[in-house]
Amino acid sequence: MDWKNKMSEYMTMVNDALENYIGEHQTVNAEVFEAMKYSLFAGGKRLRPIFSLAVCELLGKEAKQVIPYACALEMIHTYSLVHDDLPAMDDDEIRRGKPTNHIVYGEGIAILAGDGLLNKAYEIMIDHTLKLEKPILGLKAMKSIADASGTNGMIGGQTADLLNEGKEVDEKTLTYIHHNKTGALIAAALKAGSYMADADDNEAESWEKIGYTLGLAFQIQDDLLDIEGDASEMGKPAGSDERNKKMTYPALYGIEASRKKVDELTKEVQTFLKVYGNESNFLSALTNALMNRRS
Amino acid sequence: MDWKNKMSEYMTMVNDALENYIGEHQTVNAEVFEAMKYSLFAGGKRLRPIFSLAVCELLGKEAKQVIPYACALEMIHTYSLVHDDLPAMDDDEIRRGKPTNHIVYGEGIAILAGDGLLNKAYEIMIDHTLKLEKPILGLKAMKSIADASGTNGMIGGQTADLLNEGKEVDEKTLTYIHHNKTGALIAAALKAGSYMADADDNEAESWEKIGYTLGLAFQIQDDLLDIEGDASEMGKPAGSDERNKKMTYPALYGIEASRKKVDELTKEVQTFLKVYGNESNFLSALTNALMNRRS
Numbered sequence: 031m032d033w034k035n036k037m038s039e040y041m042t043m044v045n046d047a048l049e050n051y052i053g054e055h056q057t058v059n060a061e062v063f064e065a066m067k068y069s070l071f072a073g074g075k076r077l078r079p080i081f082s083l084a085v086c087e088l089l090g091k092e093a094k095q096v097i098p099y100a101c102a103l104e105m106i107h108t109y110s111l112v113h114d115d116l117p118a119m120d121d122d123e124i125r126r127g128k129p130t131n132h133i134v135y136g137e138g139i140a141i142l143a144g145d146g147l148l149n150k151a152y153e154i155m156i157d158h159t160l161k162l163e164k165p166i167l168g169l170k171a172m173k174s175i176a177d178a179s180g181t182n183g184m185i186g187g188q189t190a191d192l193l194n195e196g197k198e199v200d201e202k203t204l205t206y207i208h209h210n211k212t213g214a215l216i217a218a219a220l221k222a223g224s225y226m227a228d229a230d231d232n233e234a235e236s237w238e239k240i241g242y243t244l245g246l247a248f249q250i251q252d253d254l255l256d257i258e259g260d261a262s263e264m265g266k267p268a269g270s271d272e273r274n275k276k277m278t279y280p281a282l283y284g285i286e287a288s289r290k291k292v293d294e295l296t297k298e299v300q301t302f303l304k305v306y307g308n309e310s311n312f313l314s315a316l317t318n319a320l321m322n323r324r325s
Numbered sequence: 326m327d328w329k330n331k332m333s334e335y336m337t338m339v340n341d342a343l344e345n346y347i348g349e350h351q352t353v354n355a356e357v358f359e360a361m362k363y364s365l366f367a368g369g370k371r372l373r374p375i376f377s378l379a380v381c382e383l384l385g386k387e388a389k390q391v392i393p394y395a396c397a398l399e400m401i402h403t404y405s406l407v408h409d410d411l412p413a414m415d416d417d418e419i420r421r422g423k424p425t426n427h428i429v430y431g432e433g434i435a436i437l438a439g440d441g442l443l444n445k446a447y448e449i450m451i452d453h454t455l456k457l458e459k460p461i462l463g464l465k466a467m468k469s470i471a472d473a474s475g476t477n478g479m480i481g482g483q484t485a486d487l488l489n490e491g492k493e494v495d496e497k498t499l500t501y502i503h504h505n506k507t508g509a510l511i512a513a514a515l516k517a518g519s520y521m522a523d524a525d526d527n528e529a530e531s532w533e534k535i536g537y538t539l540g541l542a543f544q545i546q547d548d549l550l551d552i553e554g555d556a557s558e559m560g561k562p563a564g565s566d567e568r569n570k571k572m573t574y575p576a577l578y579g580i581e582a583s584r585k586k587v588d589e590l591t592k593e594v595q596t597f598l599k600v601y602g603n604e605s606n607f608l609s610a611l612t613n614a615l616m617n618r619r620s
Contacts, residue, residue: 058501059481061488066476113440118432137413138487141436145408146476148440152447153471160464169455169464176448181361181441186354192433193356206353 033315037080040093044079045071047097048104051154065135065143066150069112070105073126077248077320078103078219084316085223085237088309096226098158099171102151103219106179109147110188112140119192151175170231171222174238178218187211191276199277208279209242212249217241240302244317247295250288251321253278257285296321328610332375335388339374340366342392343399346449360430360438361445364407365400368421372543372615373398373514379611380518380532383604391521393453394466397446398514401474404442405483407435414487446470465526466517469533473513482506486571494572503574504537507544512536535597539612542590545583546616548573552580554620591616 048070055063079100083093115122115130116137123133132140155175159168177183187210194203220241224234257280280288299317303310343365350358374395378388410417410425411432418428427435450470454463472478482505489498515536519529552575575583594612598605 053477055476055481056501058485058498059476059505062476062480062484109440113436116433116436118427118436132413138411139484141408141411141413142480142484142487144440145404145443146480148443149471149475149480152467153475156464156468156471160461160468165460165464166455169451169460172447173451173455176444176451180444180448181350181354181357182348185357185437185441185444186350189357189434189437190353192437203353206351210354 033312033319036312037316040080040083041076043083043094043097044076044100044104047101051098051101051105051150061135061139062142062146065131065139066146068134069108069131069143070147072128074104074108076104078107078215080316081216081219081241081244081313082223082226084313085220086227088306088313089224089227089229090309091227096171096223098154099168099175099222099226100219102155103175103215103222105147105151105154106175106184107215109144109151110184112144112147114188116140119188148179167225167228170234171225174218174221174225174234175215178214183210183214183218187214194277197277199282201282204277204279204282207277208246208249212252213242213245216245216248220244236302240299243295243302244299247292247299248320250279250292250295251323253280254285254288254292255323255325292321328607328614331607332611335375335378336371338378338389338392339371339395339399342396346393346396346400346445356430356434357437357441360426360434361441363429364403364426364438365442367423369399369403371399373402373510375611376511376514376536376539376608377518377521379608380515381522383601383608384519384522384524385604386522391466391518393449394463394470394517394521395514397450398470398510398517400442400446400449401470401479402510404439404446405479407439407442409483411435414483443474462520462523465529466520469513469516469520469529470510473509478505478509478513482509489572492572494577496577499572499574499577502572503541503544507547508537508540511540511543515539531597535594538590538597539594542587542594543615545574545587545590546618548575549580549583549587550618550620587616 052063052067052070082096082100082103086096087093111125112131114120115125116132122130124130130140131143135143152172155168155172159165159172162168179185181189187207190203190207191211194207199207217238218241221234221238224237229237256278279291283291296317300314303314303317347358347362347365374392377391377395377398381391382388406420407426409415410420411427417425419425425435426438430438447467450463450467454460454467457463474480476484482502485498485502486506489502494502512533513536516529516533519532524532551573574586578586591612595609598609598612
């Protein structure tokens with residue numbers, strides 16, 4: 031199967047499941063459900079869940095095994111964007127070409143919608159894990175995701191990012207921010223996918239490690255696109271990092287060195303994937319596409 | 326043992342465990358840890374965790390069995406207060422006699438500290454459940470807490486509360502808000518405590534049900550104190566609900582009817598507890614103390 035067909039097959043699986051998971055509500059709390067759905071279906075690329083599905087399938091299990099954990103990752107990613115866009119954080123009014131959550135629903139509901147998405151992620155994972163034949167695998171997938179999302183993971187990265195806005199940061203701080211703000215969830219996606227395919231801790235940790243490499247390549251590529259990209263393709267104005275005084279890899283090392291770094295990291299990922307032969311064709315093609323994207 | 330000694334024994338167990346769970350951090354993300362600790366140790370009564378510990382012990386197991394789930398409940402309760410106090414929500418500057426989180430740390434960090442506490446609650450529960458001999462019990466305790474905290478529980482209640490601020494609400498809406506905003510976490514505390522003492526689903530659900538009764542009594546008593554209480558004892562100005570145009574039970578039914586309702590609900594709880602004989606002495610005394618408190 032062509033990798034793009036596979037991609038859209040995965041995408042449909044994820045979108046259908048997300049729709050289903052948002053579930054029922056009463057009139058009195060309808061607004062928070064609407065706000066959650068608004069951001070969850072605002073055109074996300076579903077990269078994190080797709081990574082989970084692909085790793086699970088690559089390791090010989092059905093992709094659907096990991097669906098609840100994959101969807102939880104997407105909900106956690108989405109909540110982090112909703113809160114990140116708030117006036118007290120990045121103060122962004124546009125994301126993916128659409129008004130951000132608090133612009134549409136107001137700040138109070140946007141805060142609650144973020145909280146709701148984060149909590150829902152755990153509701154889904156716990157519910158599914160309770161029904162598993164081997165709950166321990168689900169618990170390990172959950173632990174990968176929970177640790178990556180917390181104050182020693184994604185939230186830690188957001189904290190460092192927020193506190194250093196407008197400041198010159200050193201390499202150590204920039205690495206910490208990238209590693210945690212972007213890397214951690216991508217690494218958890220790969221790790222959780224491997225656990226749901228019965229991987230042992232060693233194999234799961236090697237997937238996690240390569241996930242951090244992939245995450246860093248993705249982040250630097252993102253920063254390069256922010257400088258060079260076309261606003262209409264990006265869904266946000268080009269150069270927004272510079273205007274927001276965000277420290278980035280290209281700002282610290284220059285464009286050429288950053289491109290070289292993306293190439294090196296991509297090669298590292300491809301070398302890792304090669305060990306799995308043809309089974310890794312999809313992930314290999316997706317990695318290349320991400321590193322050559324224009325938006 | 327006198328119930329007040331028992332209370333302070335439980336309190337020490339919870340505080341020590343919370344201190345321990347907050348854990349290690351690096352310099353770069355220290356601020357979010359400080360903000361989490363600030364609100365977590367701002368003088369909370371630890372009611373929800375103490376309910377969990379007491380139910381677990383009442384049912385014949387060691388109270389410490391439920392500590393991770395009890396502490397998770399306190400973290401979830403605390404995060405909900407941090408977010409609730411934000412300018413976009415209730416806009417409160419004082420809680421328990423101290424400046425609220427965003428007054429001390431700024432709105433951005435307060436949002437992240439709330440997110441961090443919510444996520445940490447799940448990190449702790451997942452970590453512990455992985456080590457259990459019967460992970461299914463931990464998963465059931467987690468499910469009780471997750472469902473109660475979400476958009477069909479506490480967050481749903483906060484949504485309805487936020488959207489109805491300054492409006493005349495009917496009995497149905499007020500019941501929804503109380504049931505979900507306050508009742509759900511108290512009910513989950515009792516339910517989770519019973520699961521960690523090996524209760525079956527039927528028994529756990531009867532604890533959950535009486536938890537909602539207890540939660541409603543507690544909420545009405547809180548609203549009565551807001552009208553009648555002494556500001557210095559309450560840690561917040563008396564009459565703040567009226568100034569914030571919050572709809573309350575006393576505002577809808579009057580003070581006398583509200584007092585009568587508290588008495589009725591308390592009797593219902595005591596009748597339930599009586600079945601357990603002397604084992605329920607602590608919970609019985611605590612319930613009476615809560616309904617006769619002045620702050």
